[in-house]
Amino acid sequence: MADEQQNKHWYALYTKPRWEKKVYDLIQRRGVEGYCPMNKVRKKWTDRFKVIEEPLFKSYLFVRVDEQEKGVVRYVDGVVNYVYWLGKPAIIREDDIERIKRFLNEYSDVKVEQIGQPQPGDKVLITGGVFMEQEGTVLATDKKRVEILIESLGCKLVAQVDKDKVTVRKG
Structure with a gap:
């Protein structure tokens, strides 16, 4: 069992727009470990405010799979593809997944901002x-x-x- 866990890595999946929860549900039904970070957001309706959960990363979720499961996950309805880095599916570090989980447990209404965009002078x-x-x-x-x-x-x-x-x- 420990050997099996060592062969598994976290990968980011790119999904169809607004399919994050559906894809997460579908991969769980297939017995695949996944994580769809959910953000608690306060939304205003015409007559009230309501706290809802929405995916933190739009069109992305994470799966923990081995080489055999990678192909199975790729063809789940709603999955566009793995997120690639240097020509291979990008491996996400376990501690990064844990850090996201801890952060979302402590904070709500989290904003995701892109960093590292090149600016003149960089x-x-x-x-x-x-x-x-x-x-x-x-x-x-x-x-x-x-x-x-x-x-x-x-x-x-x-x-x-x-x-x-x-x-x-x-x-």
Whole structure:
């Protein structure tokens, strides 16, 4: 049993919009361990306020599976796909799942905000494409692309790079 648990990892699933609870229910019926973080939110109706539970991460939930179960989960109705990182389904650390659970037990009406979006002046590392592994400075951004100044080649090059191929450097 302990061996079996060691072979299981947490993965993030991307679902159809507003299908998080349905998919969670369907995977539980198949005996798969899952977690759909629910946020208690105070909503105003015309005549009253009501506290409801809604998924913390829109269109996402987590499953803990081994290699054999990955395929079964992928074809559950409402699942779009696993969330990928570097070409493979991204493994979520156990302590990150526990941290989310503890946080939601202590707080309600939690807001999820994206961090790490490149801003002009940020130092970044390019993670894909012809300039992969090059560092640069963000000059400008738009919805999908980042304009980066790359000085390491002995001259100044300005490249338009897709945002998903850039990570913000810390420090």
